[in-house]
Amino acid sequence: MRFRWDVDSKNVVELSREPFRSPRLSVNGQVLPTKIKLSPKRAVEFQLADGRSAALLRPQGFFTGYGVPELRVSGTLMIPTPKKPMQCPSCKAQVMPNDRFCAACGHQMPSAGRFFQTQNVKKATQAIAGLGVLYLLSGIGMFLMLKSRYAPKLAELNLRNPNEVLPRAANGATYTVAQAREQLMQEPWTELMVYGVLAFVMAGLAIWSRRAPLAAILVAAATYAVLIVLMGLNDPKTIGQGVYVKILVIALFVRGIKAALALKTADA
Amino acid sequence: MLESISATDPKSCRGCGEELPPASRFCPRCGQAEDGYGSTLVLNTASVEAPAPDSSHPVFDRRWNDIKKIALLFGLFLVCSVGLAIMASFDKSPKPEAYFSIGEAIIIIAFVAFDFEAIAPLLGRPRLAPGSTPQIVIVIIVWVCVLKLYFFALPHLGIHTEALSKRFVDAHWPLASIFILISIAPAIFEELAFRGYIQSKVERIVGPNEAIAIQAGMFAVAHFLPLIFISHFIMGLGLGWIRTKTKSLYPGMLMHATWNAIVLLQEF
Numbered sequence: 453m454r455f456r457w458d459v460d461s462k463n464v465v466e467l468s469r470e471p472f473r474s475p476r477l478s479v480n481g482q483v484l485p486t487k488i489k490l491s492p493k494r495a496v497e498f499q500l501a502d503g504r505s506a507a508l509l510r511p512q513g514f515f516t517g518y519g520v521p522e523l524r525v526s527g528t529l530m531i532p533t534p535k536k537p538m539q540c541p542s543c544k545a546q547v548m549p550n551d552r553f554c555a556a557c558g559h560q561m562p563s564a565g566r567f568f569q570t571q572n573v574k575k576a577t578q579a580i581a582g583l584g585v586l587y588l589l590s591g592i593g594m595f596l597m598l599k600s601r602y603a604p605k606l607a608e609l610n611l612r613n614p615n616e617v618l619p620r621a622a623n624g625a626t627y628t629v630a631q632a633r634e635q636l637m638q639e640p641w642t643e644l645m646v647y648g649v650l651a652f653v654m655a656g657l658a659i660w661s662r663r664a665p666l667a668a669i670l671v672a673a674a675t676y677a678v679l680i681v682l683m684g685l686n687d688p689k690t691i692g693q694g695v696y697v698k699i700l701v702i703a704l705f706v707r708g709i710k711a712a713l714a715l716k717t718a719d720a
Numbered sequence: 721m722l723e724s725i726s727a728t729d730p731k732s733c734r735g736c737g738e739e740l741p742p743a744s745r746f747c748p749r750c751g752q753a754e755d756g757y758g759s760t761l762v763l764n765t766a767s768v769e770a771p772a773p774d775s776s777h778p779v780f781d782r783r784w785n786d787i788k789k790i791a792l793l794f795g796l797f798l799v800c801s802v803g804l805a806i807m808a809s810f811d812k813s814p815k816p817e818a819y820f821s822i823g824e825a826i827i828i829i830a831f832v833a834f835d836f837e838a839i840a841p842l843l844g845r846p847r848l849a850p851g852s853t854p855q856i857v858i859v860i861i862v863w864v865c866v867l868k869l870y871f872f873a874l875p876h877l878g879i880h881t882e883a884l885s886k887r888f889v890d891a892h893w894p895l896a897s898i899f900i901l902i903s904i905a906p907a908i909f910e911e912l913a914f915r916g917y918i919q920s921k922v923e924r925i926v927g928p929n930e931a932i933a934i935q936a937g938m939f940a941v942a943h944f945l946p947l948i949f950i951s952h953f954i955m956g957l958g959l960g961w962i963r964t965k966t967k968s969l970y971p972g973m974l975m976h977a978t979w980n981a982i983v984l985l986q987e988f
């Protein structure tokens with residue numbers, strides 16, 4: 453992982469973190485000789501070329517904070533340089549990440565704290581939209597899978613007398629051939645509908661999140677928690693499946709709620 | 721005009737001395753207008769930024785605590801639902817339903833007891849704004865029609881739900897117990913929790929309309945059936961709106977109990 457902060461036109465701070473190596477911090481291309489240990493409590497302190505003091509902190513917790521190391525120059529939080537050049541929200545001219553004003557139109561740029569909060573809200577919204585797409589694809593996948601799985605059984609049942617009673621099924625109930633056929637026909641559609649409703653709900657929440665992020669992310673988090681529990685009840689194996697993705701999504705939601713709340717509180 | 725600006729392009733800001741990127745019209749650091757003539761000294765401080773979102777603001781802390789309490793209440797409700805689902809798979813009698821109602825009641829009564837001010841104003845007589853009666857009547861009629869239509873359509877789409885009273889009838893429990901556990905108890909405790917506690921807490925953070933939507937979303941997913949997410953969201957919206965209009969929980973409780981009773985009566 454590499455992070456780069458263009459503090460201003462003359463000062464660049466870079467941090468590279470590679471697995472099994474201690475992180476390396478460089479100022480204007482010169483690697484700092486001291487060993488760096490990032491922690492959320494004790495800041496790594498160093499100086500920029502012009503003598504200003506700088507401090508680097510590890511992001512707070514997985515479920516809180518901004519999710520990126522925090523660099524402060526003379527106490528002011530800095531925005532890491534994004535891959536895509538940043539634009540002025542007012543005139544769309546290209547700006548440097550830590551400009552306080554747009555050089556083209558003079559628009560006052562948001563502070564780094566506000567920038568991160570907005571970013572966290574955006575990520576949570578993207579997570580909601582991502583879940584929507586995931587559910588839609590799962591629904592279609594389940595539908596096709598069940599269709600093809602039941603096709604041979606249905607073909608076999610079609611040859612038998614509809615009123616014939618089948619041996620006791622796994623759930624303890626007894627069905628006639630006609631009833632079993634109907635069940636097998638129905639099940640893929642039910643599955644498709646359930647996932648369709650979920651995709652619809654998530655899509656609606658993602659759209660709503662642009663207008664009322666706090667409300668939408670809260671509802672999305674509640675929905676997601678219920679879905680994890682529900683799927684776990686249906687089949688306990690699913691709780692362990694994709695557990696890292698689940699934790700990540702929950703972390704994005706918690707950060708999103710916190711950020712949306714902070715923005716709401718600051719704007720009020 | 722543009723040529724004349726670039727001809728006398730200032731190299732450093734007259735306000736703060738910062739070196740300027742080429743063709744800047746404003747200083748990115750201090751917002752000083754750089755018109756190239758040195759005639760007008762306009763400090764671009766008209767747009768005063770809202771205070772940076774601060775995560776340790778007292779208002780933020782109070783709201784964040786409220787959200788955590790709502791999450792705890794919702795989480796405990798989820799635990800109850802999981803308990804119901806697990807018990808119901810072993811025990812075919814209506815006992816799990818009874819335990820579930822008792823569990824929900826204990827949870828919400830505890831929350832209300834510790835935070836009585838949150839719902840105290842809602843326990844008075846319904847107060848109607850003059851002239852709003854026809855509006856409320858229309859909303860109730862539309863609400864009933866939409867719900868009726870949804871539950872009328874479900875079986876036609878191949879979704880069959882177990883009759884609510886089936887377990888009670890099979891175990892020969894008295895008729896009164898069915899109505900208490902399926903119509904009256906949920907009406908009281910769900911109204912207290914969702915329209916009372918959650919909506920009042922959220923209302924102070926996001927405003928009345930979003931609060932209605934948030935509690936409706938939570939109410940919908942707490943029912944644990946993806947296919948009724950949409951119908952119960954609409955149900956929650958209606959009940960939340962009535963509660964906001966009448967400033968009392970009782971009309972909502974009455975509507976909720978009546979609706980559940982109608983669903984029950986259709987089964988006999």
